[in-house]
Amino acid sequence: xxxxxxxxxxxxxxxxxxINGGLRVSPEAQAAVDDAVARLGYSPNRAARSLVTxxxxxIALVMPEPDERIFTDPFLAATLRGVSAGLAGTDxxxxxxxxxxxxxxxxxxxxLGSGHVDGVIVTSHHRGDRLEPELAGGPLPAVFVGxxxxxxxxxxxxxxxxDGGRLATRxxxxxxxxxxxxxxxPLDMTxxxxxxxxxxxxxxxxxxxxxxxxxxxxxxxxxxxxxxxxLDEHPDVDAIFAASDLMAxxxxxxxxxxxxxxxxxxxxxxxDDLGVAASTTPRLTTLRNPAVEMVNAATSTLLALLAGEDVxxxxxxxxxxxxxxxxx
Amino acid sequence: xxxxxxxxxxxxxxxxxxINGGLRVSPEAQAAVDDAVARLGYSPNRAARSLVTxxxxxIALVMPEPDERIFTDPFLAATLRGVSAGLAGTDxxxxxxxxxxxxxxxxxxxxLGSGHVDGVIVTSHHRGDRLEPELAGGPLPAVFVGxxxxxxxxxxxxxxxxDGGRLATRxxxxxxxxxxxxxxxPLDMTxxxxxxxxxxxxxxxxxxxxxxxxxxxxxxxxxxxxxxxxLDEHPDVDAIFAASDLMAxxxxxxxxxxxxxxxxxxxxxxxDDLGVAASTTPRLTTLRNPAVEMVNAATSTLLALLAGEDVxxxxxxxxxxxxxxxxx
DNA sequence: AATAGGTGTGGTAGCGCTCCCATGCCCGAA
DNA sequence: TTCGGGCATGGGAGCGCTACCACACCTATT
Numbered sequence: 001x002x003x004x005x006x007x008x009x010x011x012x013x014x015x016x017x018x019i020n021g022g023l024r025v026s027p028e029a030q031a032a033v034d035d036a037v038a039r040l041g042y043s044p045n046r047a048a049r050s051l052v053t054x055x056x057x058x059i060a061l062v063m064p065e066p067d068e069r070i071f072t073d074p075f076l077a078a079t080l081r082g083v084s085a086g087l088a089g090t091d092x093x094x095x096x097x098x099x100x101x102x103x104x105x106x107x108x109x110x111x112l113g114s115g116h117v118d119g120v121i122v123t124s125h126h127r128g129d130r131l132e133p134e135l136a137g138g139p140l141p142a143v144f145v146g147x148x149x150x151x152x153x154x155x156x157x158x159x160x161x162x163d164g165g166r167l168a169t170r171x172x173x174x175x176x177x178x179x180x181x182x183x184x185x186p187l188d189m190t191x192x193x194x195x196x197x198x199x200x201x202x203x204x205x206x207x208x209x210x211x212x213x214x215x216x217x218x219x220x221x222x223x224x225x226x227x228x229x230x231l232d233e234h235p236d237v238d239a240i241f242a243a244s245d246l247m248a249x250x251x252x253x254x255x256x257x258x259x260x261x262x263x264x265x266x267x268x269x270x271x272d273d274l275g276v277a278a279s280t281t282p283r284l285t286t287l288r289n290p291a292v293e294m295v296n297a298a299t300s301t302l303l304a305l306l307a308g309e310d311v312x313x314x315x316x317x318x319x320x321x322x323x324x325x326x327x328x
Numbered sequence: 329x330x331x332x333x334x335x336x337x338x339x340x341x342x343x344x345x346x347i348n349g350g351l352r353v354s355p356e357a358q359a360a361v362d363d364a365v366a367r368l369g370y371s372p373n374r375a376a377r378s379l380v381t382x383x384x385x386x387i388a389l390v391m392p393e394p395d396e397r398i399f400t401d402p403f404l405a406a407t408l409r410g411v412s413a414g415l416a417g418t419d420x421x422x423x424x425x426x427x428x429x430x431x432x433x434x435x436x437x438x439x440l441g442s443g444h445v446d447g448v449i450v451t452s453h454h455r456g457d458r459l460e461p462e463l464a465g466g467p468l469p470a471v472f473v474g475x476x477x478x479x480x481x482x483x484x485x486x487x488x489x490x491d492g493g494r495l496a497t498r499x500x501x502x503x504x505x506x507x508x509x510x511x512x513x514p515l516d517m518t519x520x521x522x523x524x525x526x527x528x529x530x531x532x533x534x535x536x537x538x539x540x541x542x543x544x545x546x547x548x549x550x551x552x553x554x555x556x557x558x559l560d561e562h563p564d565v566d567a568i569f570a571a572s573d574l575m576a577x578x579x580x581x582x583x584x585x586x587x588x589x590x591x592x593x594x595x596x597x598x599x600d601d602l603g604v605a606a607s608t609t610p611r612l613t614t615l616r617n618p619a620v621e622m623v624n625a626a627t628s629t630l631l632a633l634l635a636g637e638d639v640x641x642x643x644x645x646x647x648x649x650x651x652x653x654x655x656x
Numbered sequence: 657a658a659t660a661g662g663t664g665t666g667g668t669a670g671c672g673c674t675c676c677c678a679t680g681c682c683c684g685a686a
Numbered sequence: 687t688t689c690g691g692g693c694a695t696g697g698g699a700g701c702g703c704t705a706c707c708a709c710a711c712c713t714a715t716t
Contacts, residue, residue, distance in 0.1 A: 001702065011666045016704060024664060043442035047384065048702035050375035051671045058423070072603045076405055084426040093444070095386070096424045098412040114371035116421070220607050249607065256609075275400045279548055279577060281584070281609060329672065339696045344674060352694060376672035379701045 001044070007036035019044065058093035059302060060117040062108060064129045065099055073218060073246065074274035075291055079123050079145065082295025090303065092118075109134035119302045121145060123295070127188040141305035143298040147190040147315065155305075157298045157316040161191050164287045164320040165198020168241045168269040171285065172328055173206055177239035177267055181212035183226045183251060185243040195243040195271060212237055216247045223250020231258060238266055239328065245270035245277045248284050252327070267328035271320075282326035290318050329372070335364035347372065386421035387630060388445040392436060392457045393427055401546060401574065402602035403619055407451050407473065410623025418631065420446075437462035447630045449473060451623070455516040469633035471626040475518040475643065483633075485626045485644040489519050492615045492648040493526020496569045496597040499613065500656055501534055505567035505595055509540035511554045511579060513571040523571040523599060540565055544575045551578020559586060566594055567656065573598035573605045576612050580655070595656035599648075610654035618646050 005015035010029050018025045018033035025033075036042070050056050061083050063076070087094060095117055097108055109130050112120055123145040125131055135142040136153045144156035165182075172180050182199045185192030196213065203210040212234045214226040223242055227250065230237060242248035248270030252262060260266050262282055270277055270286035277284035297316055304311045333343035338357050346353045346361035353361075364370070378384050389411050391404065415422055423445055425436055437458045440448055451473040453459055463470040464481045472484035493510075500508050510527045513520030524541065531538040540562045542554040551570055555578065558565060570576035576598030580590060588594050590610055598605055598614035605612035625644050632639045 012703085013666055013668095013705090014664080017665090020704080026664060029664080043438075045379070045702050046444060047375045047378035048671090049704075051373070051379055051673085051702080052704045054671080056375065061424075072402060072405065074400060076408075077400065080404075080424070080426065084424070084428060088428040088430070094424045094426075096389075096408070096412070096422045098408065098422075100412060100416040103416070110371075116374060220603075253607075253609075275548075279581075281581075340673085341675085341696055341698095342694080345695090348674080354694060357694080373672050376701090377674075379672080379703085380674045382701080 001042070004033065004036045004040055004042050007040060008032035055118050056116060057091060058095050058117050059087075059119040059121065059306075060095045060097050060112060062097045062112070062120055062122045062131065063099065063124050064108060064122075064126065064131065065124045072220070073244075074276060075124070075272065075289075078274055078291035079295050082292040083121060083299050085292070086296045086299025086303070092303075106130050112140060113138070119143075119306050121295075121298055121302060122148075125189070126186070141302060143302045143305075145295055145298050147194070149190060151315070153313075155301060155311070155313060155315070157294050157301070157318070158190075159289050159291075159294060159318045159320050161194035161320075162198040162201070164271060164289075165195040165200075165241065165243075166202045167198075167320065167322055168195075168271065168287055169199045169202035171269055171322060172239040172241065172267055173202070175239075175263070175267060175328060178208060179212065179234070179237045180208065180239040180241065181214070181230050181234060181237045183214050183216040183223055183230070183240060183242040183247050185216060185218050185247075187215055192243060195241075199241055216243065216250075218244045218246060220246050220250040220253070223247030224254045225250070227251040227254035231255075231260075239268070240266060241269050241271075243271050245272045245274070245280075245284055245286055248286070248327070249276060249280050252280055252282075252284075263326070263328050269328045273323045277323065277325060280325075280327070285325035285328040286323050287320040288323050289320060294318050329370070332361065332364045332368055332370050335368060336360035382443075383446050384444060385419060386423050386445050387415075387447040387449065387634075388423045388425050388440060390425045390436060390440070390448055390450045390459065391427065391452050392450075392454065392459065393452045400548070401572075402604060403452070403600065403617075406602055406619035407623050410620040411449060411627050413620070414624045414627025414631070420631075434458050440468060441466065447471075447634050449623075449626055449630060450476075453517070454514070469630060471630045471633075473623055473626050475522070477518060479643070481641075483629060483639070483641060483643070485622050485629070485646070486518075487617050487619075487622060487646045487648050489522035489648075490526040490529070492599060492617075493523040493528075493569065493571075494530045495526075495648065495650055496523075496599065496615060497527045497530035499597055499650060500567040500569065500595055501530070503567075503591070503595060503656060506536060507540065507562070507565045508536065508567040508569065509542070509558050509562060509565045511542050511544040511551060511558070511568060511570040511575050513544060513546050513575075515543055520571060523569075527569050544571065544578075546572045546574060548574050548578040548581075551575030552582045553578070555579040555582035559583075559588075567596070568594060569597050569599075571599050573600040573602065573608075573612055573614055576614070576655070577604060577608050580608055580610075580612075591654070591656050597656045601651045605651065605653060608653075608655070613653035613656040614651050615648040616651050617648060622646050 005012045015033050018030050022030050119141040121143050127149050132148045132150050147158045148154050184196045200210045214230050216222040216226040240251050242251050248268050270284040273286045273288040277286040333340045343361050346358050350358050447469040449471050455477050460476045460478050475484050475486045476482050512524045528538045542558050544550045544554045568579050570579050598612040601614045601616040605614040
């Protein structure tokens with residue numbers, strides 16, 4: 001930076017100010033510094049800057065997903081896109097924190113707690129991650145994508161999962177189905193719990209039994225397996241609400257394997273519409289999960305927090321929307 | 329750190345040495361420091377350390393993928409897993425660099441060139457990314473996942489794409505197909521080019537025409553569209569080698585739409601086996617792409633480079649393997 | 657004409673850490 | 687006993703930058 005200052009004919013202080021937004025800098029000095037920076041190809045040393053500003057200019061994207069799900073789930077990709085897009089125009093770095101096999105619990109929480117990043121976006125979190133207590137009330141700005149279990153003092157964005165479960169079920173009711181089952185997401189995730197409770201609410205309101213429930217894991221294989229169990233236990237089901245498209249796809253396969261037609265014998269509704277639904281046979285009727293927009297919103301919120309702005313602590317809940325397919 | 333040193337009854341210098349591996353530290357001092365660190369919950373300030381060591385303790389994973397492909401391609405997820413797994417046990421951070429819409433070209437190269445990371449893994453790169461010239465011969469340790477176009481002085485790992493193209497084609501020849509087409513990957517990527525040349529080599533060796541070629545983009549929609557073009561231009565094709573499973577899935581759909589049976593009328597072979605192949609109807613015959621192992625190897629190589637070890641500049645090429653499905 | 661306030665500027669301290677060097681110590685060899 | 691050499695230790699410099707402060711200057715207000 002000394003070189004830049006010298007080349008621009010100003011002091012280090014003025015150069016620094018010019019580089020950082022140019023408050024209290026005359027137009028001439030600003031221009032001279034800009035020119036010197038360009039000519040010398042100067043780029044500030046992040047470490048030195050961090051040391052004094054006590055900011056790291058990086059945020060973490062946390063995915064405490066322990067299993068293989070991360071491999072196939074389009075939600076992961078959507079999340080990355082959303083965050084990356086939200087960071088465009090800032091000079092923040094995106095640090096990715098994936099759960100690693102064999103890692104002791106609390107490792108991530110400790111990492112986050114020790115000042116390596118300025119803020120954090122948590123997604124795909126499970127009950128028992130220890131992230132919620134660590135981040136609630138802590139000094140680190142954090143936004144959860146997906147409602148946390150205990151949301152005291154936590155900011156979060158989510159889709160309206162309960163309403164999604166309701167809409168899916170209503171759709172099945174409207175087409176005349178009466179024995180409607182559901183394959184839930186993991187019940188240690190709120191998205192799993194909430195979609196289930198939407199289904200349950202609608203079933204009860206219709207005066208129908210809400211006992212045909214199998215827990216899935218958001219994967220194709222899990223959906224297939226769950227459907228087999230379901231059909232064994234409740235051979236009379238005429239519809240399935242799967243809490244994700246991947247599981248719905250698994251369900252389609254299990255149904256096909258048993259020679260059941262969709263939607264003739266069993267109607268199927270999925271959840272997400274992140275690419276999978278359009279690629280099944282028949283095409284899935286599903287609920288659009290505005291994942292990218294949602295993650296983008298989470299990122300914006302985090303940026304606002306980092307900028308010290310007053311951000312409403314209210315969660316942002318995105319509407320879901322039924323997408324017509326041929327499966328229900 | 330002063331606190332730790334004081335609590336341990338040693339000087340800052342000794343504390344620092346103890347924390348960083350403990351060379352020239354007596355067992356007693358080491359124990360005292362370890363104890364103090366644990367008691368005080370001390371974690372070193374990364375910025376301060378970086379400032380003096382001139383290392384950042386972070387590596388970049390670069391995905392200069394400009395389009396939507398990143399959304400659905402399981403290769404992305406496999407890459408993340410592989411890198412994350414490879415970093416387990418180190419205290420390196422993983423910084424994710426995705427191409428952002430509207431970003432001027434060269435932006436990434438500039439970023440990487442200015443010392444923000446200690447090393448870089450590049451994946452999914454295209455001709456024209458400007459990454460190759462920037463990284464070749466430059467000071468920044470770099471490993472490409474996927475052969476670069478100009479590999480002078482670059483380290484890379486890849487699967488044997490040419491052999492993959494050959495194996496796929498041979499399989500189709502063996503089942504008696506004679507009019508074999510291919511849907512290529514993007515031809516500004518070496519994986520696209522190499523799989524095509526494997527196909528071409530085998531076709532020529534068999535004395536068959538190698539003109540039924542359509543360029544795809546590694547997506548389902550692209551595969552569908554390419555297949556339609558293919559069938560229009562060459563109605564006599566009896567087999568298709570698609571350079572990715574996603575495109576193969578698109579092909580299956582286009583074929584189904586035209587009432588052609590698979591593999592009866594047209595046999596199909598895909599490429600990747602990263603989850604998609606198992607979920608199509610019929611199940612795809614494909615080539616296993618050992619993506620996670622490959623990326624893991626790339627990460628190990630990078631770590632070795634960072635450690636200053638002598639690493640052979642030879643590329644590491646992984647074998648592909650035919651996976652039986654029902655489509656060919 | 658004198659004062660107050662605002663603006664651009666340069667000097668300087670210090671962020672938390674590692675590295676270099678000087679010091680003191682103990683051991684074995686002369 | 688004396689001396690050289692290894693080893694553990696502590697002191698201090700300095701990495702590159704920003705934040706604070708003091709200063710000069712310039713314009714409006716009394």
